[in-house]
Amino acid sequence: MGIIRKTQSVAALLKEFENSSEAISAVELIQRLGVRFNKTTIYRVLTRLEDDGVLHSFLGVNGVKWYAKCNGCSSTEHKDLHPHFQCTDCGKVDCLSVDVLMPKIPNREVMISQILIQGKCETCFA
Amino acid sequence: MGIIRKTQSVAALLKEFENSSEAISAVELIQRLGVRFNKTTIYRVLTRLEDDGVLHSFLGVNGVKWYAKCNGCSSTEHKDLHPHFQCTDCGKVDCLSVDVLMPKIPNREVMISQILIQGKCETCFA
């Protein structure tokens, strides 16, 4: 699993993520790169980058998939249990470096927890 | 907004939710009631029931919409900030009556927080 070859599409996608830690939706990426690459390719590269621990994904408000850079993830373990914040005004999504401690739930084994917070971001709040 | 008339479809949908507090996906409801009612109607009634504070909705793992009964919600205020739990084995989804305290996030106004926990439920855990 994961990235094996460094192709043009891989390079182009990585470039989109390199300058900020903001999350980008798959739809947005297709809008940006869809002229140069087929959407199928974009979806497949995103999947490979996620398998490789380079990106992580999560769902935004309308069930749209978002991607963001990973911090210290590998192809064997994803440790992005941080919450994601989506601004209801400008639509921007980013990762919050905040710990949310999950309460112990009796008789259940928690494996993944996705937390999506909606509200006004730093820019729209002021 | 909200329910005005007590129609057959409203009654049928409420009946699906009356006996358990389990969440049911829109897709599942269409499977169950799609013979008697058009899927458009089902989606529309679900929206109205949500507007009225009878049901609340959230997104499951694949971006599919789930619905569950509300507890103490009204047409003016939805207060279902509880987490939802989806079993990775059997697929069952239910509401957890557990408090998750959101940490204060500087310069942001939090409005909604969706928490989706995945893991093994009580039945599949044992």
Add this chain to the structure above:
DNA sequence: TCTATATTTGCAACTTAGTTGCATTAACTA
């Protein structure tokens, strides 16, 4: 550097969840 091979890509067609417009039907009100 060239070649063989396996990965990656583009294309087109498909799937699935959910939405829209409009004419018809069925609740509720007086």
Add this chain to the structure above:
DNA sequence: TAGTTAATGCAACTAAGTTGCAAATATAGA
């Protein structure tokens, strides 16, 4: 019970994401 207005069914549509397959391309080895 009649009139009105909300609710419904239908068909067609949208939008995100997937699949199969043939063609292109990156990489390892000679």
